[in-house]
Amino acid sequence: MRSFEHSTAVQARLHELVPGGAHTYARGSDQYPEGMAPVLVRGKGARVWDVDGNEFVEYGMGLRSVTLGHGYEPVCTAAALAAADGLSFSRPTELELLAAEDFLSLVPGADMVKFAKNGSDATTAAVRLARAVTGRTRIAVCDQPFFSVDDWFIGTTDMAGGIPAVDTVKFPYNDLDALAATLAACDVAAVFLEAATALAEPLPGYLESVRALCDRYGTLLAFDEMITGFRWAAGGAQAVYGVTPDLSCWGKAMGNGFPISALAGKREYMERGGLRTDQDRVFLLSTTHGPETSALAAFRAVVHAYRTEDPIARMERAGRDLADGVNEAAAALGLADHLQVLGRPSCLIFRTLDAEGVPSQAFRTLFLQELLERGVLGQSFVVSAAHDADAVRATIAACAEAAVIYRRAIEHGTVDGLLRGRPVAPALRRTAAPRQIEASTSR
Structure with a gap:
């Protein structure tokens, strides 16, 4: 043992x-x-x-x-070399342009991109943007495991302590009638879903119909590409299934472990967070460490690996x-x-x-x-x-x-006598039980 x-x-x-x-x-x-x-x-x-x-x-x-x-060496080397020249500055670096060009060359339906450090930054920015664009507050999320650590999603889980009521509704995957009923019943700012998961592929025509429903009801369509991006394809699920969302949210494998995420989308929406809009601006993404150089360099090395290897x-x-x-x-x-x-x-x-x-x-x-x-x-x-x-x-x-x-x-018919200790428990649950740990009396 x-x-x-x-x-x-x-x-x-x-x-x-x-x-x-x-x-x-x-x-x-x-x-x-x-x-x-x-x-x-x-x-x-x-x-x-x-x-x-x-x-x-x-x-x-x-x-x-x-x-x-x-420890993939090309990524680690690129990040180390960038870090040696400084990590964070008071102005943008050239890396931000180069990384944005690399990203947008991979994602066919995106016109603009903004980088951050974790996936929840990106998904919550997409929620904020969709609400500003549509003037609505409700978000419809697919009944899939996880979208954000922020209130709009965690408020729908069993770990909702400390969170006020949220205006988020859920719909089942691959059930077009259920989504249509949700959009018809209430004004929805954005529909959020993973286009596919480990166990679920979209039925023929499903994603195309989701796209059409969002257009019909004036709702923005957002794809969560945290897992599908760089695992289904470098260009994500939208490249595999040929359906273009209004917004897409990325992270995880972008940096092969280095902390980097991204919100990408159509120019007409993304510009609401910039300086070229006549409308009220949206606080889209503004993070101190979003453009940190080592992660951007790591991302560019990942892109190179996907272009030159398979x-x-x-x-x-x-x-x-x-x-x-x-x-x-x-x-x-x-x-x-x-x-x-x-x-x-x-x-x-x-x-x-x-x-x-x-x-x-x-x-x-x-x-x-x-x-x-x-x-x-x-x-x-x-x-x-x-x-x-x-x-x-x-x-x-x-x-x-x-x-x-x-x-x-x-x-x-039982694990008794074979299992040492208590079974594992769902990560998101209301109480520490059934795997509560007794607090130590020593400090």
Whole structure:
């Protein structure tokens, strides 16, 4: 058995100093088996190392922000060289122009772009702009996992503490009638959605019809390209499916882990945040660190990699091989209805079902536990271009061994006696229970 002694000690100290013990809820220790939440010290390619010296093949890759692999040298070199010449100035740098040109050359339907540091900056700026353009306040968001840390979205989740009532409504994906009813029933400033997700492709004509509905009702259409951008295609989902939104919001893989995001859109709307408008101006985006040079240089190096290599093809190939291998191993053990790898090859997830075929946090935790013991770290099987054949083979082998334990739990109908500690819990939930941690009495 691997030792997680030092990771557990560091994690306990983090809980003393950082609410939740992590700076992102999805990175929290409650998302991993108890006593098995590695605290990492470095990564290279598709592998990471923790404070105990354990080596893992990692999946999820920085919450899907790393597509070229950890420590990808051209990106790191470009960022370091830019930083050596200064990070932040009192005037724009030439990098801002060059990065904007690079971005707009990739995104066919965008005329202008503004950079920031995190995805919520971009999505909330899009909300603000849509409200100013339309004179309406209501936002319609697709019933998909996440759009922003800001009130307009978090107010719709179970972690709505401290947030006043929000004027946001939800609609189901791929249900055109439901969206049409929403737009007919109330004045909506913007429709927000991911054009596709790991498990859901748009039905034929769906996105085109969403575009037509927004035009009909005078509503702006915004695509969230945080995950699809640089993972479906360098130009995002809009390049894949051929539907142009009014606004689009980007982040994650733009910088291969460096902090950068973007709001892009049609000139007639984006100019409302500039100096060439006759209308009242919109406070679109104005951040101290948005144009910081190292992240812009990292972004330009990412663009170069996508133009000269084919990272998406490598991700797709690795994902297909991984899904086929794990699903074959599960089927060989009679687990095809209980343990499944699904999704777009570049954005895979695994489903963990109990003996009754119901999604189970307890069975998920057991699978995570057994993978960690065998050197695989990840809440998903989201790959990068650095996941080579060796990484995929090692993961399939680990899954095959973990599946033997998983079958034992299925046969007994319970994880009791196999799972060490409490199951994981949803990252966004109203209470700390069922993974509440007792506060330390020492300071």
